[in-house]
Amino acid sequence: MNKLVTTLLFLLFFVSLSAQTKLDKSSFQRTTEETKNNAQDSLLSRSNKNSKEKSGDKNEKAKIQDYLIISHNRDTTFVDTTLTIQKEYKFNYLRKDNFGLLRFSNIGQTYNSLTYNFQNTNLMPGFGARAKHFNYTEIEDVNYYRVPTPLTELFYKTAFEQGQLADSFFTINTTPQFNFSVRYKGLRSLGKYQHILTSTGNFTFTTNYQTKNKRYNMRGHITMQDFLNEENGGIVDDNIDEFESGDPEFLDRSIFEVNFENAEGFLKAKRFHLEHDYKLINQTDSLALNQLTFAHIMSFEDKYYQFDQTTADTDYFGEAFVSSTLQERATIENFYNQLQVNYSNNIIGDLQFNVSNNNYNYGYNKIIVYEGETITNRLKGNIYAAGAKYHKRYKGFNLNGEAGLNFAGDFDGNYINASASFKLREDIAATASINHSSQVPNYNMLLHQSDYIEYNWQNSFSNIQTQQLSFNAKYKKLLNLTVDYSTITDYVYFKENETSLQVSPFQNQSTITYLRAKLENEITFGKFALNNTIMYQNVQDPNNTLNVPELNTRNTLYYSNHLFKKALYLQTGFTVNYFTKYYMNAYNPLLAEFYVQNETQYGNFPLIDFFLNAKIRQARIFFKTEHFNSSFTGYNYYSAPNYPYRDFIIRFGVVWNFFM
Template identity: 45%
Template sequence: MLFSQNNTRGEEPKRSFADRLKGGPNAKEKDTGKVATIDMYRFITLERDTTYLDTALTVEREYSHNYLRRDLFGLLAFPNEGQAYNTLQYSLTQHTPFPEMGFKAKHFNFLEANQIRYASVATPVTELYFKSILARGHSVDSFFAVNLSPNLNLSIAYKGLRSEGKYINELASTGSFRFMMSYNTTSKRYLIKSHFTSQDVLNEENGGITTNNDFESEDAKFKNRQRLQVYLTDAESFLRAKRFFVDHIFRVNPTAAANNLYVTHQFNFENKFYRYNQPTLLSSVGTRNVYRFGDAIVTSNLSDQTHYNKMYNKAGLVYENTTLGKFQFFIDDFRSNFYYNRILILDEGVIPSVLSRNINNVGGQYEYWKNKWHGRFLLSKAISKQTISNIEAKLDYNLNEDFQFVFGYQNISKLPNDIYNLYQSEYENYNWSNNFANEKINIISGEALTPWFDGSMQIATLTDHVYFENKSADNSQQLISPNQFGGTIKYLSLKLSKEITFGKFALNNTVLYQKVDQSQAVLNVPDLVVRNTFYFSNYFFQRALFVQTGITFNYFTKYYANEYNPVIGEFFVQQQKQIGNYPNFDFFFNAKIQRTRVYVKAEHFNSAYTGNNFYSSPSYPFRDMAIRFGLIWNFFN
């Protein structure tokens, strides 16, 4: 079928090339269209904290241009993108009273329900992220948001990675799909936020290098990292999770007034699955053979599978008074199953097939705003047989634009993650059933933003801390089991940040000091973590191009870092090898043209000159020098 069109181009006034490039109207025409301001492009968290779309190029954006899309200070990356991260800063750990599945080394890239952001945009918004990886593969993240009406927003996002890595058997492949919806009635009487996520991470597991001396010798034949012997050549792990989440609120009185009454409800259903496969059980270490994880009940094709699901409901009643603040009373129901498809009868006892939780809490929350003060106080306690409790207090004080202070306190009694209390494996030493006591954690924290420095402090005491340890005396074996430290651990962290500018140059500094007081080496962190960035910024070509280039220095003192175990996807405590006390330099060149930011970085460019003493954990070397390219591209009108 053919059809014709009317040629109306001749009736339109001619536009200059510059106007067509800018997409704007002719200079002689009067633009009567509406203009969308930047505060009309909002991103809102579950706690209703709001930020605006930001296309600036800053050193903070340089720090967050990575696989996790956030500042990695306090985390130490493994050799390949898409693998685990060793934790240098313990105060990054977030505590919730409910038990989680476990396999925490696999969850760094997983977005929890409170990390999902909901959009409200005046016009459709697209963000494209790309970064090259190590060896073959790519890392991408795309996001699209549109308001079908002023009250209804739909957003969709996908994050994917495939990286081959430089060592034998360390390919990483991950995917993260997110769909978000937010809606409110015009009168704001009813509001709902909902999302669906499907996330997975596949890792080939090599168990680390077998002989550190080969790596540290700087022998030219080992510059090709494929020549370094590893424990596992065909093992892999896979974690998959799907979540459906709804949070909505309804105002009982038809119109907003000085006194308002709300009914709230939150629903979270999550399903997870972890699988560890190892076709070949025997590992070669030099001229001898070892079983890396001890004896097994199979001779080959080992396959461990763990299933987990949870359902959480929370119903509340909120009374809001514009003078007195907001009072909330709630009751929640937490149900979870951590399970296998068999019951094991061993000499040590019976290993059940399932660990089920059924916890009910009641609690209240008070929120108050007054001039420069904002406070939030939460109290919850279980009324079921499995007792947990949580007390939280947070107080913000904004003196002015230059001075802001945050004070926090948390007292929590939490159930250990399920993997500590139940695990089944075809490895004989990886079967246990425990009933550990609740972990008790007290935290006092503070933050200060001033013209002179930004600082944060945390003082924590941990009682009945649960951890993993290696019971084997042979360094080539990992016989991991959970344990509970009945004493008290005292932890202190002090973090200071300051940027010094002089003309077009700047020096951005971050220093973290940590101290642990404990009778047994259970919580191990470096005493000092440092990052310094010296960089230059300037506009070029009549301010059409903005450039930032500089060098970043990273350093942490020596300490007994935790080691990684792929069978359980967790880190465990060790006292055989220290890592740290090596410099790490990165050179970067970043540029911005309109809404496009381009990133070029030479990571760890000093690796060939300062010795092969850099590790991510005792058996996993840190990354060699790599030149990587990336960009972030925003589209919106």
């Protein structure tokens, strides 16, 4: 990866030199309906006032609204350099709001999920090793850009002990039609406990192009990702009492004995993705709109998860075929192609038909025979699917529909997704949606091989069937209410086998009902504000296979003000996170999966942070004391059984945008 990054940065240097000629800024201007002014965002002119007056170029000063960010679903926003409470919530390793996720002690480790969303439009099984995928850049996570001048963003945040977290991003339009961007996020952190070093890297290159007549459009990306975690199995049972006692002798977490110190898990992946389309008919006038477009999507992804251990730990994982140099590697190669026909009409709406092919190859490089039974080493084949999409705006309603079906291949699957949204006013909106899905369980639930005897299986589970009804109502910042109700049949999950006491997949033959209600609001009084996020959850499951806390809250009281003649914008306050006790899932490092346990409840501990953030021009500076209440509210906080949550720590960082 280092050679590739060096080569691309080298190319970036020369392309930047060739792009120094002034772009036509008028081609980047957007209408008033497409953009909104932001009082805290401002850009300096690329030249001084005198030179601007001499040149007479009224478009010399680029606007913040012209720096466009285009999502996977083609929703367009613009660069936001403001300092808000949402920026505070997103200033973390994932770079997104992580409400509902419980962090492990070291940055770059996994997260325990406090809530689940069963809306699904996937027709293929997932890879597995889901605990390693929280920071994984999926196709839906990649954004594309269109900017009038080169844009750079630098992100930095301190880590735990030795190391740091940094994220660097650069994008440029060499012409109004062609853009590319480069991003690399890297982390290294030693951690407070023994043998939990993390080292991760996410590299993303994107490009998009449009011909001058706008008939042909292309966009694509390359991602290369690697995630290394030293695994220790958590602290040993005999040290639990010492941790919870709060004895000063044990505040040095490195003295705790862990279950093992000779293992590590490694996830590595690369992906090449391309989307392009051509408008065969592009007829637009004041009375009618008819547009016929042919499109093609192609994506290739190569990924593997590997667990290495120098000597077998039979006390933790059970008996093994070998006593030393254990190595488990599961690989997946997936080549995806989709052909689309899109038709748009101002009366009918937007209609799409598509057909696709998934060529998959998952498995291992060896065949295991155990007790006379052969466990196959590969699952491979072709899946052919068909789908349709529909979109229409009608009398204030925004209607969307989508469906997909596997019609040939070894995996059955289908989904239907429909939604309707309505805006009563600019600040009042409501959305209702329905989703049905039938999907094969993840690959590692169907097939798994290991040097540990009890971690070998080949299953033929029924598809997981889910149905979800969802409703959302939003009114300014005073109300954002989301309620969804899901039913899940044939749910597949991991738990300990009652005989071997080792973790393996099981299928729940009962139907689970799952209700979630999430309320977000913000109350302001002068320069103070109270931001609240409250989630209520209720699960009806006779087998107790889906465990979540009944109540999960986040409340932030903060103060905001301009200082020093508005040269500095300050935000400071306290955030309290809390969730009720429940049977928290345990973590299995060999599988990189969480599994169900119904013996011990965890939770009912507050997590209080103090933050002080400032904005100076385009730089946002963040300072935080995390979990500063740890020493006086009790040492009973865990991210998973045997995995203590983070202690009190002071961290700081910065996000800085540069507009050239």
